[in-house]
Amino acid sequence: MKPKQTEILFASMEHLDHDMIESAAAAMTGKKKYGSPILKWSAVAAAICVLISSLVVFAVFRNAGAHPATDKVALPPPSTATNIPTSTATPQPTPGKPFQLPASADDIVWSASEQNGPDGDASAMEWNGLWVSYPLYDALKEMDDQTYMSLIVQSNDQERVYDIFAEAGYCVTVKNGSLYLFVQKDAFANLKIANRESYLFHLASRESYEGEVSGPQDLTSDDWSEAENT
């Protein structure tokens, strides 16, 4: 009986370079840490940055006699979506963490518009130290804390934005050139990300998420059910 194709692939790995095998074996003895020390110090640095920037923003707005939560503030124009690295990751819930996917895509708040993006408007509202688009700002006022949202994340550092959110354990995926973040309102309010103020969030469009996928690296239409089954 012929071996299955997957078994051939698995068996072919017997020819892997020994240095690669040794490196992985060393990693599995706990000699390498890719996450914790960096995350730990990043978290400390992020906390300090957030504290300092909050104080600066607060001082600036107080001197100007304005209130950041109610004034329209111009952000630098976000990078174009084409800079986002094309990830093939499937949204994955994190066991034991509050950022799990709801049972169905119907339980998620999506944008009423069929298009992703803030309709060319680069300005945003401040909400809990985060920059959000007007429609999202309005929607957040109506939501309860457990409501799930599908958000598009934009940043001036689009090259790393996927890794930043994924490393922090958030449920993110890249599709059709946009970074989607699936998160509950309360988790979003307490977003544990360094430089929170450097991102612009707006509600994602379900039509865009589930629409035509271009290119071999993009997700398939089965992704949602795959994520549900995980």
Added chain:
Amino acid sequence: MDDSKIIQLYNQRNEQAISATDAKYGAYCRAIAYRILYSTEDTEECVNDTWLKTWNSIPPQMPKSLRTYLACIARNLAFDRYRMQHREKRGSGEVDLALEELDQCADRLADVETDYQLQELGEAINRFLHKLHQRDRDIFVARYYFVCPVAEIASKLGIHTNYVHNILSRTRKKLKVYLEKEGFTV
């Protein structure tokens, strides 16, 4: 005992080489075989076969790293045994999960008839893995070579399980595209 001394014992055809290898690398090889076979008895037989194959191959082989050399033998023997036992259908062990994950890379893989073709495929995977970030490579090898559970990889590397899943998923899709480009698919 030092690896070079153990290899020296093999070269001298001294049977203490086997007991020294078992003492130093027995647990390591058993862990590798057990992740694939999920049976203590099969694992024990597989490890004994590993010592026999090592005894028969050193000399003439002179492994640079005895640990990696033994890992290769133990994994190959365990996987051969697994295939013999699972001709009909897959079970529910870790290797079955790993194979299921690899299905998406292999669904259009061309038939491999000879050892030479298998080696070519292995070398293509080597080239692909060398292009990856060190962390992603370690995770891929840990998962699909050593068949380590995702939770264990995450814990050892100090990263989220979710992130390991994402990295593996991305790497599998990249591997599929790479194998297509290299002409290993039909």
